[in-house]
Amino acid sequence: MPDTKYLIVGSSHAGLAALEAIRLADAEGSITLLSKEGSLPYSPTVLPYVFSGMADADRVFLREDDYFKQMGVDFKRGSAVTELNAQKGQAVLETGETIGFQKALLATGARPQVPKIEGLSDCPFQVLRTLADAKALKSGMESARSAIILGAGLIGMHAAESLCEAGLQVTVVEMAGRVLPGYFDAKASGMIKSIFNEHGVKLLLGSPVTHVVANHNGCGVSLENGLDLSADMIMVATGVIPNWECLENQGIDGAQGVLVDDYMRTGLKNIWAAGDVTRSKSFFDNSPTYSGTLPMAVEQGRIAGASMAEDPGVKPFPGAVPLNTYSFFGNRSFSVGQAMATASGKKTEVNLIHIPSSNSYQKLVFNADRLVGAMGINSELDPGVLWRMIERQVELGDVKEAFAAKPKEIGRLLMNNLWR
Amino acid sequence: MGRSYHTIAFDAQKCNGCQECEKACAQAKAGVTDLVHSRIKVSPGRKEGEWGLALCRQCAQPLCVMNCPGGALSKDPVSGVVSWDESRCVGCKLCTLACAYAGITFNQATGQVMKCDFCGGDPACVKSCERGALQHLTGSDIYNEWGDLEDLFVPGISACLGCNSELLVRHTLRRVGPNTVVATPPGCIAGVGAVGVNGLTATKTPVFHPLLTNTASMLAGARRYYNRIGRDVTMLAFAGDGGAADVGFQSLSGAAERGEQIIFICVDNEGYMNTGVQRSSTTPYGAWTSTTPVGSVLRGKTRDAKPLPIIMLMHNCEYVATASTAYMEDYYQKLEKAILAAKKGMAYVHVFSPCPTGWRLPPARLIEAGRKAVQCNLMPLWEYESATGDMRFTHPVDNPLPVTDYLSMIGKYRHLSAEQTQHIQEHADRQVDLLRKFMQQRMDLAV
Ligand SMILES: Cc1cc2nc3c(=O)[nH]c(=O)nc-3n(C[C@H](O)[C@H](O)[C@H](O)COP(=O)(O)OP(=O)(O)OC[C@H]3O[C@@H](n4cnc5c(N)ncnc54)[C@H](O)[C@@H]3O)c2cc1C
Numbered sequence: 001m002p003d004t005k006y007l008i009v010g011s012s013h014a015g016l017a018a019l020e021a022i023r024l025a026d027a028e029g030s031i032t033l034l035s036k037e038g039s040l041p042y043s044p045t046v047l048p049y050v051f052s053g054m055a056d057a058d059r060v061f062l063r064e065d066d067y068f069k070q071m072g073v074d075f076k077r078g079s080a081v082t083e084l085n086a087q088k089g090q091a092v093l094e095t096g097e098t099i100g101f102q103k104a105l106l107a108t109g110a111r112p113q114v115p116k117i118e119g120l121s122d123c124p125f126q127v128l129r130t131l132a133d134a135k136a137l138k139s140g141m142e143s144a145r146s147a148i149i150l151g152a153g154l155i156g157m158h159a160a161e162s163l164c165e166a167g168l169q170v171t172v173v174e175m176a177g178r179v180l181p182g183y184f185d186a187k188a189s190g191m192i193k194s195i196f197n198e199h200g201v202k203l204l205l206g207s208p209v210t211h212v213v214a215n216h217n218g219c220g221v222s223l224e225n226g227l228d229l230s231a232d233m234i235m236v237a238t239g240v241i242p243n244w245e246c247l248e249n250q251g252i253d254g255a256q257g258v259l260v261d262d263y264m265r266t267g268l269k270n271i272w273a274a275g276d277v278t279r280s281k282s283f284f285d286n287s288p289t290y291s292g293t294l295p296m297a298v299e300q301g302r303i304a305g306a307s308m309a310e311d312p313g314v315k316p317f318p319g320a321v322p323l324n325t326y327s328f329f330g331n332r333s334f335s336v337g338q339a340m341a342t343a344s345g346k347k348t349e350v351n352l353i354h355i356p357s358s359n360s361y362q363k364l365v366f367n368a369d370r371l372v373g374a375m376g377i378n379s380e381l382d383p384g385v386l387w388r389m390i391e392r393q394v395e396l397g398d399v400k401e402a403f404a405a406k407p408k409e410i411g412r413l414l415m416n417n418l419w420r
Numbered sequence: 421m422g423r424s425y426h427t428i429a430f431d432a433q434k435c436n437g438c439q440e441c442e443k444a445c446a447q448a449k450a451g452v453t454d455l456v457h458s459r460i461k462v463s464p465g466r467k468e469g470e471w472g473l474a475l476c477r478q479c480a481q482p483l484c485v486m487n488c489p490g491g492a493l494s495k496d497p498v499s500g501v502v503s504w505d506e507s508r509c510v511g512c513k514l515c516t517l518a519c520a521y522a523g524i525t526f527n528q529a530t531g532q533v534m535k536c537d538f539c540g541g542d543p544a545c546v547k548s549c550e551r552g553a554l555q556h557l558t559g560s561d562i563y564n565e566w567g568d569l570e571d572l573f574v575p576g577i578s579a580c581l582g583c584n585s586e587l588l589v590r591h592t593l594r595r596v597g598p599n600t601v602v603a604t605p606p607g608c609i610a611g612v613g614a615v616g617v618n619g620l621t622a623t624k625t626p627v628f629h630p631l632l633t634n635t636a637s638m639l640a641g642a643r644r645y646y647n648r649i650g651r652d653v654t655m656l657a658f659a660g661d662g663g664a665a666d667v668g669f670q671s672l673s674g675a676a677e678r679g680e681q682i683i684f685i686c687v688d689n690e691g692y693m694n695t696g697v698q699r700s701s702t703t704p705y706g707a708w709t710s711t712t713p714v715g716s717v718l719r720g721k722t723r724d725a726k727p728l729p730i731i732m733l734m735h736n737c738e739y740v741a742t743a744s745t746a747y748m749e750d751y752y753q754k755l756e757k758a759i760l761a762a763k764k765g766m767a768y769v770h771v772f773s774p775c776p777t778g779w780r781l782p783p784a785r786l787i788e789a790g791r792k793a794v795q796c797n798l799m800p801l802w803e804y805e806s807a808t809g810d811m812r813f814t815h816p817v818d819n820p821l822p823v824t825d826y827l828s829m830i831g832k833y834r835h836l837s838a839e840q841t842q843h844i845q846e847h848a849d850r851q852v853d854l855l856r857k858f859m860q861q862r863m864d865l866a867v
Contacts, residue, residue, distance in 0.1 A: 017486050024481070043489035049510040055490060059508055062491050295517055298486045325513040332513055332526065380526075382474075383513075388520035399466050409463040412522045413472035 002100035004032040010107035011035040014275025014301035021305025031073045036080040050134040052162035084246040086268035110240035110276040118211035123219045126235040144232035152179040156237035171202040183335035242277040262316035264304035274300035283319030291320045334383040337390045338373035385411040424560035425500025434553035435471040444548035459536045476523030476536040487518035559749040569594040572624040579612040582776040582783020584745040600654040602627040605635045607660030632667040636675035655682040661702040665728045676735035679765035693778035701726040706840045708832040729770040738765035741803035744772045746790030772799040780831020792826040
């Protein structure tokens, strides 16, 4: 007899969404939820706000203990899984303890990827993925006057803003030619870049790092273009790698993310995976894609849970859509779907509005009669409405013109009429 | 049992885009009239005069909550309201990405997100809507209350797909409770297993299977026996229209006249549906049945239905009502009254029951058909209480839809000619007129 019917490894967005979906279909089956962390569940997304001081580290938890009691879930903190064995239906913890399961979900997320840069491993550097990291950054920041951040993705940019607001001289170094290259086109990322510049953050784009050295007051960073930088602290935010190792030696390769099918099954018997630890099909071309976003972790967690509990209402994953919201220095932005497309595409049609005076930018991308992407800076559009219009492949037909003219109003109307 | 919650319903047809709701919301939430603060948003539609609404739906599994990294959003298990805690919000706006309906939006003036909090249970927007486009629906209270009562009907009964008999029986038995004797004469309710199959019964109260002819008299006898031994036991019949209006009529009429203390529920599916869809006296004019066929000469039934509820009104009943499973709140209220009335005399409730199998009606549209029948005034909902002599419409329809809206949904009317439709319309109008006349003169039948 296994110890638990459902074992969920990782108690963040994907794990919690799965738990709720399981309970909707199976009110009684035993659930064990494991977290490596000693604390209640929290989201990595909240961390930039923890070290900036906006969020109180004691009040960021996604669920309280009571919740697990009510849901009839055995929540075990400080329980890192080292092996999730499909054949034996057994999880092995770091402590040596074992837990037998009928079905297991891997929702272990990802961790910072440290690039192979000469000298980096010998230099004390910061990352941001856990509460402990946030606390370390916070205390590191108190004694530092300057910082270098490697990577201008979401994490790097969030950190840059917080460090800048804390009064540090911040330089962001990015290999790609623009900031947030995964989400914003040249125009939008240019606008974001200038706002950062206005606040005194230096952004060095298209600048690969050749080596890093520890020096007396912190570290030095040398770039391929010959520039040498120096700062009191250095933070690495160059991407993430999935925490998949507990499935190693079972015939699958999860180094780029554990590949899952439309029901979040891994191919290993009775093992599902969801969230940042996975790769799943892309909504647009079905190719395996790494998402690494919170909304996708939630979507996948819900499907995994429903599938594990054999919920007859389970719907297959429509595919990963790149998407995010991003707020910076009092501005807000979002990007959904194929927002990067340019008007030169064959079937693509792009509708742009740029109002420099209010720093606002809005872009809608159509493919024939359908919306396929949208992007905005200080735009009034509802990103959620646009996402679901894309995902549901709403045929705009004769409202296309009206939608292009009044996307906020018509989008709301369309989605509210589609409600189910 | 899961809980059910109050909700705000929007009827786009009644909205004229006046934005009074937005003003009321801004006023209630920010103390100013600037609409930027409104959490309810009316938006112009595609055509002139068309309006849409964006408002938080207080989802059962709210995606905004699941996507919030700060734990700032949560759903209250008691009120069902999804609430936003400003002190925990980090301003990431992922909630606006998670919501497909613009139920949580960015407020330019405050620089924060905002959403409907239901005004603590008394929404200001609804009160400001003079046209009734917004409605505060509270039916969930009754569901919650009844949901906590014991379910006295087993799962897995064999009703046709879409049939509302299960809904009706299950809910009724919860409310009348186990201290009840149920009679189900031959008909669909007995047929789906209520009375028993192979020695097992689906009903967890004493239940028996009288003849079609003697349901009311057998129940009357049982009640009198319990009265004699000093036990107050509820007597409840679920009979079809055959067992009430046709074959069962003489015993029903007699029991009503004698004031027998029983609840008699007629489940009217307008014909003998479980024996092969034959006509009954409540089959409406024009309807196809296997004995009122459609051919080159005959075009469905040639006579109007017997108005059984009106006939029962003239029978000295303590309580008479019409009801529909498309209006459960209304039915619940009527059942409460029927239970009380049956302590003194007969309570007769006539439940309109569209039949997917015999009427050629898609199962998924059964409740919709029930609603349309009321909205077209073909099955007006009303009640009469002898204690007060009051008679009233419980769901008055001011602007009835044309009967064709209802008829066109149903296969048994597919062949109707314009003249036949005209006849049905006129008949409906006359019936409602007649009811109105009854209501104008207080009904003092009991005296
Ligand atoms: C600083 C930062 C900012 C971000 N900002 C955004 C944003 O603005 N928008 C957005 O969409 N996304 C953002 N993200 C990404 C987002 O947080 C993730 O996509 C999301 O948290 C993924 O959820 P998950 O449940 O898959 O994994 P995670 O949230 O990573 O959770 C995995 C959990 O599993 C636990 N775990 C790992 N290994 C084990 C093990 N062996 N045994 C037991 N437990 C284990 C971990 O401790 C962790 O609690 C951000 C991430 C970071 C770090």
